[in-house]
Amino acid sequence: MKKFIMVVGVVLLSLSIFALTVGEAVDMVKKANFYDYPADSCATVGEAFDYFFSRPRWDAFISKNNYLIVEFNGMALVEEKPSHIRIQFTVDPSSKQWQVSYLGIDEKDMKLSLIADIVKRVYEKPVDDIDKDDLDIVYMVYSGKFDDYPEFAIGEAFDDFFVSPRWDVFTASDSTIVVQFNGTAFEEDEGYDIMLQFTVEPDKESWYVSYFEVDGNQQELSLLPDLLKYIFTVFSYN
Numbered sequence: 001m002k003k004f005i006m007v008v009g010v011v012l013l014s015l016s017i018f019a020l021t022v023g024e025a026v027d028m029v030k031k032a033n034f035y036d037y038p039a040d041s042c043a044t045v046g047e048a049f050d051y052f053f054s055r056p057r058w059d060a061f062i063s064k065n066n067y068l069i070v071e072f073n074g075m076a077l078v079e080e081k082p083s084h085i086r087i088q089f090t091v092d093p094s095s096k097q098w099q100v101s102y103l104g105i106d107e108k109d110m111k112l113s114l115i116a117d118i119v120k121r122v123y124e125k126p127v128d129d130i131d132k133d134d135l136d137i138v139y140m141v142y143s144g145k146f147d148d149y150p151e152f153a154i155g156e157a158f159d160d161f162f163v164s165p166r167w168d169v170f171t172a173s174d175s176t177i178v179v180q181f182n183g184t185a186f187e188e189d190e191g192y193d194i195m196l197q198f199t200v201e202p203d204k205e206s207w208y209v210s211y212f213e214v215d216g217n218q219q220e221l222s223l224l225p226d227l228l229k230y231i232f233t234v235f236s237y238n
Helices: 022-030 045-052 114-124 132-142 154-163 221-237
Strands: 012-014 053-063 068-077 081-092 097-105 163-171 177-187 190-201 207-213
Touching: 012 081, 022 045, 022 053, 022 068, 022 097, 045 053, 045 068, 045 114, 053 097, 053 154, 068 097, 081 114, 097 132, 114 221, 132 163, 132 177, 132 190, 154 163, 154 177, 154 221, 207 221
Parallel strands: none
Antiparallel strands: 012 097, 053 068, 068 081, 081 097, 163 177, 177 190, 190 207
């Protein structure tokens, strides 16, 4: 569900807030926009981050210096390796502003100037660049559920499990409508590029998995249940 010019230092934005609790701080950051990605044309910080990163997590706390901190944690590919990204936003309710104040990659402190590169990657394929009708078709699969895992939505589980998940829709040569998912799965530090295609019948509001690929090689659909079992087992424990 993922355009940027380089910025120097941290990113500073104004928020229309007069008083802020810890819980509200998370909402305010997630619903805000970076200056270079305004609300009239781009996804919010929360939408973009939750779409781009695998296993996104948001939290808030008061620092030792009594600063209100909103913290984001997620997984993404850094130099082709799965990496844990931690980004902290310092919120100042009195001045109605927040700023990116910390970046960590795999538990290592990083220069804040690298935030620009990360945000650029996040917004290279905005969440909201898809046609509205196409989005409805993608959402049919995204919000759907496999019979063996009726308690979990497919999109929520896939976006959580895979690194750099991507959802697209196209019309095949035989005029069927296909929703395509791409993402990278990791097991014991080995990465595997996964593609799943869902043939959709919008009039019937139905779909089925019609194609399965790993690292560019087509797989038998009979192997798919093993992958799904692993995905939903991991997701259920998160």
